[in-house]
Amino acid sequence: MLQRYAVLGNPIKHSRSPQIHQLFATQFGHQLQYDAIELPIGRFSESLRDLVEQGLKGANVTVPFKQDALAFADAQTERARLAGAANTLVFEEGRTLADNTDGAGLVSDLQRLYGALSDTHVVLIGAGGAARGVVLPLFNAGVGKITLMNRTLERAYELADMFAEHGDICAISINAVTEKPADIIVNCTSSSLHGELPGVSAELFRGVAFAYDMFYSDDKTTFLLFAEDAQPNIRTADGIGMLVGQAAESYRLWWGVEPDVAKVIESLRP
Ligand code: NDP
Numbered sequence: 001m002l003q004r005y006a007v008l009g010n011p012i013k014h015s016r017s018p019q020i021h022q023l024f025a026t027q028f029g030h031q032l033q034y035d036a037i038e039l040p041i042g043r044f045s046e047s048l049r050d051l052v053e054q055g056l057k058g059a060n061v062t063v064p065f066k067q068d069a070l071a072f073a074d075a076q077t078e079r080a081r082l083a084g085a086a087n088t089l090v091f092e093e094g095r096t097l098a099d100n101t102d103g104a105g106l107v108s109d110l111q112r113l114y115g116a117l118s119d120t121h122v123v124l125i126g127a128g129g130a131a132r133g134v135v136l137p138l139f140n141a142g143v144g145k146i147t148l149m150n151r152t153l154e155r156a157y158e159l160a161d162m163f164a165e166h167g168d169i170c171a172i173s174i175n176a177v178t179e180k181p182a183d184i185i186v187n188c189t190s191s192s193l194h195g196e197l198p199g200v201s202a203e204l205f206r207g208v209a210f211a212y213d214m215f216y217s218d219d220k221t222t223f224l225l226f227a228e229d230a231q232p233n234i235r236t237a238d239g240i241g242m243l244v245g246q247a248a249e250s251y252r253l254w255w256g257v258e259p260d261v262a263k264v265i266e267s268l269r270p
Contacts, residue, residue: 004055005254006035008048009062016268017060020247023267024259044068052091058254059089066129073098083133088250099253102130103137105246106214108261111141113237114184114210118142123178125198126188127155130214134188135159139167147182149174151199174199181207185227188214192221202230214239218270241265
């Protein structure tokens with residue numbers, strides 16, 4: 001039987017989620033209808049209730065509705081609650097479960113590209129929704145220390161306080177350097193969207209093995225070019241694998257199977 005899923009956002013036209021979920025469905029021979037649906041701003045709950053009545057089984061949720069999605073649900077996973085946002089909804093027997101799979105997407109991509117995360121030191125640049133969503137999953141994957149940096153330092157302090165009971169976490173200003181080089185630096189800001197740099201110093205990358213930009217594009221991002229310039233031999237990657245990874249985790253929740261992520265990432269590359 002054809003099962004209906006969707007990604008909900010505004011705007012949503014350019015979402016790659018329908019393509020990714022169809023590629024997963026092909027791997028398992030599932031019959032799937034997965035649409036990109038633009039919901040009107042300010043009418044998330046009413047619009048979603050209509051879709052659920054029409055038979056929607058699950059949804060991915062993106063900007064600007066991730067907080068609305070969390071509030072809509074009857075139950076929330078811990079990682080969604082701590083992220084303060086949901087990107088995945090499951091509709092079952094008249095109830096809605098909210099989850100957040102962004103952090104799992106980042107963790108699986110770092111493990112694929114860098115290796116085991118146990119006892120690593122990870123620097124997160126940014127303190128917005130994306131950074132907040134990945135802190136707990138990184139600690140749960142064994143990361144030993146997280147240093148937060150943000151243009152607005154106060155927001156980094158707030159995040160560090162929020163997660164202090166979950167692991168070794170601190171905040172430093174955006175142009176500071178860590179005492180010892182980090183193992184991995186992740187750009188969780190939206191600076192690359194506008195071809196800008198987040199304001200960190202080149203020195204931050206000295207001795208660092210791996211730099212990751214959550215933003216993804218067909219061309220190498222300004223942040224990754226900066227990292228390669230600052231530290232020759234540094235390995236770099238953008239966030240396309242995180243996107244596929246979060247989709248795979250949603251797919252697992254809905255269908256109970258684990259898609260082959262690497263194959264799908266490969267087919268999305270230009
Ligand atoms: P938010 O709007 O919640 O946060 C934006 C963050 O970026 C803040 O920390 C802000 O700093 C910082 N920032 C923005 N512009 C600049 C700049 N020019 N210089 C320095 N800092 C800047 O966005 P999100 O956290 O939701 O998303 C961040 C990025 O992550 C986006 O590019 C998004 O596309 C990407 N993302 C990728 C995913 C994937 O699957 N690959 C999943 C989720 C997000 P300040 O606090 O000072 O304003």
